[in-house]
Amino acid sequence: MTLDVARLRKDFPILSREVNGRPLVYLDSAASSQRPQAVLDAMNDYYEHHHANVHRGIYALAEEATALYEGARDTVAAFVNAYDRSEVVFTKNSTEALNLLARSVGDSGRIKPGDEIVVTEMEHHSNIVPWQMLAERTGATVRWIGITDEGRLDLSGLDDIVNERTRVVSFVHQSNILGTVNPVSQIVRRAREVGALVGLDCSQSVPHRAVDVQELGADFVAFTGHKMLGPTGIGVLWARRALLDELPPFLGGGEMIETVTKNGSTYAEAPHKFEAGTPNIAEAVGLAAAVRYLSDVGMDEVLAHEKELVSYALPALESVGGLRILGPRTAVSRGGAISFSLADLHPHDVGQVLDELGIAVRVGQHCAAVTCTRYGVPATTRASFYLYTTTEEIDALVAGLEHVKRFFRAA
Amino acid sequence: MQLESMYQEIILDHYRTPHNKGLREPYDAEVHHVNPTCGDEVTLRVRVIDGVVEDVSYDGSGCSISQASSSVMTDLVIGKPVTEAMETADEFLALMQSQGRGEPDEDVLEDAVAFAGVAKYPARVKCALLGWMAWKDATAQAVARAAEGS
Numbered sequence: 001m002t003l004d005v006a007r008l009r010k011d012f013p014i015l016s017r018e019v020n021g022r023p024l025v026y027l028d029s030a031a032s033s034q035r036p037q038a039v040l041d042a043m044n045d046y047y048e049h050h051h052a053n054v055h056r057g058i059y060a061l062a063e064e065a066t067a068l069y070e071g072a073r074d075t076v077a078a079f080v081n082a083y084d085r086s087e088v089v090f091t092k093n094s095t096e097a098l099n100l101l102a103r104s105v106g107d108s109g110r111i112k113p114g115d116e117i118v119v120t121e122m123e124h125h126s127n128i129v130p131w132q133m134l135a136e137r138t139g140a141t142v143r144w145i146g147i148t149d150e151g152r153l154d155l156s157g158l159d160d161i162v163n164e165r166t167r168v169v170s171f172v173h174q175s176n177i178l179g180t181v182n183p184v185s186q187i188v189r190r191a192r193e194v195g196a197l198v199g200l201d202c203s204q205s206v207p208h209r210a211v212d213v214q215e216l217g218a219d220f221v222a223f224t225g226h227k228m229l230g231p232t233g234i235g236v237l238w239a240r241r242a243l244l245d246e247l248p249p250f251l252g253g254g255e256m257i258e259t260v261t262k263n264g265s266t267y268a269e270a271p272h273k274f275e276a277g278t279p280n281i282a283e284a285v286g287l288a289a290a291v292r293y294l295s296d297v298g299m300d301e302v303l304a305h306e307k308e309l310v311s312y313a314l315p316a317l318e319s320v321g322g323l324r325i326l327g328p329r330t331a332v333s334r335g336g337a338i339s340f341s342l343a344d345l346h347p348h349d350v351g352q353v354l355d356e357l358g359i360a361v362r363v364g365q366h367c368a369a370v371t372c373t374r375y376g377v378p379a380t381t382r383a384s385f386y387l388y389t390t391t392e393e394i395d396a397l398v399a400g401l402e403h404v405k406r407f408f409r410a411a
Numbered sequence: 412m413q414l415e416s417m418y419q420e421i422i423l424d425h426y427r428t429p430h431n432k433g434l435r436e437p438y439d440a441e442v443h444h445v446n447p448t449c450g451d452e453v454t455l456r457v458r459v460i461d462g463v464v465e466d467v468s469y470d471g472s473g474c475s476i477s478q479a480s481s482s483v484m485t486d487l488v489i490g491k492p493v494t495e496a497m498e499t500a501d502e503f504l505a506l507m508q509s510q511g512r513g514e515p516d517e518d519v520l521e522d523a524v525a526f527a528g529v530a531k532y533p534a535r536v537k538c539a540l541l542g543w544m545a546w547k548d549a550t551a552q553a554v555a556r557a558a559e560g561s
Contacts, residue, residue: 020413348449348474348538356414364449378450378472407414408423408475 003297003305009388011036011293022358025393025400030176030204030337030384031362032226035290039229042289043282053278055255069281072288073271079291080221081212082238089237089244089271090279094203095126097222097237098170100274101199102130104247105168106137110197113139116165118196120145120153120182121374122175125367127201127222131170145171145187147374151178151327158190166196173205173216177368177382178327179310179337181205188217197243203227207386208306208335210299213238225283230290234283237274244270251276294387302387306336309385313338313394317383320401326375336385339366342401345408347381353404359397416528417535418475425479425522430486435468439553444545446537451477453542457549459557464488464496467546474538476529481542483522493550500543507536 009015014034017024026034046068052061054069077085091097105111117131121144128142135142143161146154153171162169169191174181184200191198199220205211206221207228213221220243225234239247249256249267253276258266267273294302310331317323322343328334342350347363354361362382365372372379383397434441438456445452451473458466467485471478484503488496503523506513511531515524529539 346451346472346474346478348451348476348535352417352532352535353414365447369447369450372450378452407418 002308003301003387005305005388005390008297009390011038012388013037013040015388019358019360020356025357025359025396027383027385027389027393027397028360028362029207029386029389030227030366030382032232033207033229033386034388035229035231035286036293038293039231039286039289043231043286046282046285051281054281055272065281068285068288069279072284075288075291076236079295080206080236080238081214083214084241086270087213087238087241087244089239089274090284091222091235091237091274092233092280093226093235094124094201094222094224095130095235097224097235098126098201099130100237100250101220101222101239101247102134104250104274105197106134107248108246111135111138111140111167114165115140115167116143116163117141118143118145118162118166118169118171120171121147122151122153122178122180122182122368122371123170123172124176124201124203125369126203127170127172128370131168140167144370147178147371150329151175151180152333153180153182153187155183155186158187162187162190162194162196164194166191166194169196169198170201171199172201172203173211174202174208174335174337175327175368175371176204176337177339177366177371177380179335179339180328181209181333181335183333184216184218192217199239204335204337207294209303219243225287225290228287228290229293230287231283233280234287236287241270244274249273249276253277255279297387305387306385306389307331309389309391309394310334310336310338312391313383313385313397316394316398317401320398320405322405323401326371326377326380336389337382338384339380339382341377341380343405345404347379349408350381350401350404353407354397354400357396357400357403359400361397417532419525419528421522421525422475422479425482426475429478429482431468431489432470432482433468434470435466438466438468439556440549442545442549442552444541444548446473446477446541449474449538451538451541453477453481453545455481455542455545455549457546457553459493459550459553462494462554463492464490464550469542469545473541474535476526476535477538477541480523480526480539481545483526484542484546487521487523488546493554496550497547500547503543504540506530507539 050064206223220239226232256276351363453471455469
């Protein structure tokens with residue numbers, strides 16, 4: 001059952017490179033994962049043999065390109081168990097998916113002054129700012145579900161925060177900064193009770209566990225290709241077809257229309273209504289290849305491997321004197337992104353010295369300033385894992401952190 | 412090891428024992444600057460009397476580079492005429508933007524020459540500039556206010 005990580009790592013060309021004369025230890029997959037050769041090959045093959053614009057030409061290349069692009073939609077739809085392929089809208093990334101949703105929900109007239117939009121204190125900025133912008137446009141208010149000291153959502157006041165004024169509840173499935181996996185059903189149920197739209201930012205969950213949108217029961221879900229072994233420039237908005245049908249388009253232009261006259265235009269059906277202009281065709285092809293790679297490995301195997309890594313890493317990191325973990329300190333309902341502070345050292349300094357050792361971690365606020373403020377830290381260091389991460393790399397991180405402390409003569 | 416070119420001992424000394432840290436009265440202008448990518452922040456006060464930087468005090472949090480740079484900056488600008496201090500700031504900015512190819516003038520920059528190595532790390536340049544930019548902003552405000560008042 002366990003992954004043959006050594007064999008699997010050979011599929012990722014970049015993992016064999018060196019940094020500063022040392023083997024690369026890549027612990028920043030929560031920011032962006034690396035790509036297997038199969039993804040690079042699929043994109044190259046597309047450009048070398050099949051490229052043309054999609055949904056237009058009647059010649060062979062155009063048909064092939066269209067089949068590949070629409071085939072990618074089928075692949076993604078099956079991967080997250082969408083009810084229908086038309087529920088999968090390709091976007092640039094999760095950020096664009098959430099902006100699309102927020103903008104179109106606003107334009108639909110669903111949000112009125114005095115209405116409320118609910119997010120949580122562990123959101124990525126991409127699931128905060130579009131809603132703040134929507135609230136500003138409409139006179140609505142953004143309300144926040146808090147976090148406990150242990151790094152879990154504080155749902156004790158859920159029935160008050162999500163109430164009859166709530167129109168949208170949008171929350172993160174798996175936190176990019178704390179690693180927390182949130183209890184979806186409880187929040188979705190409450191949103192349903194008050195008739196609010198409910199959606200999830202699945203940017204950190206779809207890459208790391210089997211996600212079934214039907215099981216989640218939400219109205220919309222956003223995720224991005226580059227965090228799940230795919231290329232940059234391709235993301236996904238999944239939404240219920242009825243919602244997509246109700247919402248007005250986001251961007252206007254080619255591809256998204258049915259008829260255009262000087263007096264006005266009518267729009268194509270979902271998903272094309274939301275895909276104005278020439279899409280990122282090669283990137284969709286690359287994403288489909290990434291999905292096939294992940295499916296071949298098995299998402300349950302990916303999850304099990306990462307659970308092992310987290311169970312290994314948590315005590316190993318806490319053995320480092322002065323290290324404090326932000327977020328759950330057990331592997332229960334927790335993904336493989338571990339944020340921490342180290343003595344009184346600034347994460348920038350920690351990351352810089354680790355880089356000298358070939359170890360790539362993320363330092364800063366992780367686009368989660370609200371979470372940092374909640375815990376009173378200006379920034380954190382974050383190590384994040386994926387299917388290619390090894391326990392040896394975690395050992396290297398732990399040794400690296402001891403080296404950091406010696407370098408700065410920290411207590 | 413390349414790292415020592417960035418973390419010169421003089422930088423680490425200023426980091427461990429910063430000069431002029433802690434906000435002081437009186438002051439003519441106060442600014443708050445942040446570095447949004449990493450969460451570094453500084454609140455900085457400037458006192459200008461007769462065109463001379465009388466005092467600079469600051470508080471904030473950040474990495475060793477930003478903290479040490481602010482400390483070195485205060486040593487360099489306090490007591491200098493504003494025009495001369497601005498020239499020093501420009502010299503430091505030029506050094507930081509040199510991508511590591513700058514040859515700093517030690518007579519002008521004194522301890523700040525230690526930051527030459529930082530210029531090789533693009534991600535850290537803004538850390539080194541945080542305090543300087545805050546000082547320039549606050550000083551410009553203080554000078555403008557003095558001009559209004561006269």
